[in-house]
Amino acid sequence: MRNINDLIDKAIELRNRGLRSGEIADELNISRETATWLLTRAKRESGVKAPEDIFVDWSMIGKSSSRLMLIATCMADMVEETLNELDTNVDVVVGVALSGVPLANIVAYQYGVELAVVHPGKHRYEEGKDQKETKATFSENYSSVRGKRCVIIDDVITTGSTAEETVKLIQDSGGEAVAMAVIIDKKGIESIGSVAVRSLVRVGRVG
Numbered sequence: 001m002r003n004i005n006d007l008i009d010k011a012i013e014l015r016n017r018g019l020r021s022g023e024i025a026d027e028l029n030i031s032r033e034t035a036t037w038l039l040t041r042a043k044r045e046s047g048v049k050a051p052e053d054i055f056v057d058w059s060m061i062g063k064s065s066s067r068l069m070l071i072a073t074c075m076a077d078m079v080e081e082t083l084n085e086l087d088t089n090v091d092v093v094v095g096v097a098l099s100g101v102p103l104a105n106i107v108a109y110q111y112g113v114e115l116a117v118v119h120p121g122k123h124r125y126e127e128g129k130d131q132k133e134t135k136a137t138f139s140e141n142y143s144s145v146r147g148k149r150c151v152i153i154d155d156v157i158t159t160g161s162t163a164e165e166t167v168k169l170i171q172d173s174g175g176e177a178v179a180m181a182v183i184i185d186k187k188g189i190e191s192i193g194s195v196a197v198r199s200l201v202r203v204g205r206v207g
C-alpha cells in the first residue's frame with residue numbers, strides 16, 4: 001500500500017469480507033478511529049478531519065524469514081542494551097500473537113531462553129460478548145512465566161492497550177516483566193509502569 005487511496009481500497013475490501021472496524025484497524029495497524037475515518041471517506045462523507053495516525057505495512061519484513069531474523073537480531077541487540085542499563089537479565093521471551101511471535105522466537109533463540117506466547121484478549125472476542133470479559137491468556141503449549149524475568153516482543157504499539165494487558169497478565173501470572181521491545185512504537189511511550197519500552201522506530205509528531 002503506497003498511499004491513502006490504497007489504504008481506503010484495502011479498508012473497503014476488508015469490510016466487504018465481513019471484518020468490523022476494530023478488526024480492520026488491527027489488520028492495517030491503525031487506530032479504530034482511523035479505520036472508521038477511512039470507511040467514512042470511502043463513502044465520500046467529506047468534511048471530517050483525518051485522525052492523527054499513520055499506517056504501518058511491514059510485510060516486506062514479515063514475508064521474508066531472513067529479514068525477520070535480521071530485524072529480530074536488531075531487537076535482541078536493543079533489548080540487551082536495555083537489560084544492561086537496568087542491570088537485569090531475561091529468563092523468558094514473551095511473544096504477542098500473532099505478529100510478535102516469529103520475532104520473539106528468534107530473540108529467545110539468540111538469548112538461549114524459553115519462549116512464552118500471549119493471546120491478546122481482542123483475539124478471543126466473540127460477537128455479543130462484553131469485550132472487557134475477553135482477557136489475554138498464555139498459550140499452554142509454550143513456557144510459563146511464573147517466577148521468571150520476562151521480555152515482551154511485539155511488532156507494533158498503536159494504542160498501547162495490548163502492551164498494557166500483556167504486562168498485567170505477566171504480573172498476574174507471577175512473572176516479572178522487565179522490558180518490552182517492538183519494531184515500531186506509534187505512541188512514543190518510554191515505559192508501562194516500571195517496564196521499559198524500547199522500539200527500533202519511534203514515531204513522533206511535530207506540532
Ligand SMILES: O=P(O)(O)OC[C@H]1O[C@H](OP(=O)(O)OP(=O)(O)O)[C@H](O)[C@@H]1O
Nearest residue numbers: 026097098099156157158159160161162
Ligand atoms: O497498541 P494496540 O492498539 O493494542 O495495537 C497493537 C497490537 O495490534 C496488533 O496486533 P493484532 O492482533 O491486530 O494483529 P496480529 O494478529 O497480526 O498481531 C499488533 O501486532 C499489536 O499486538
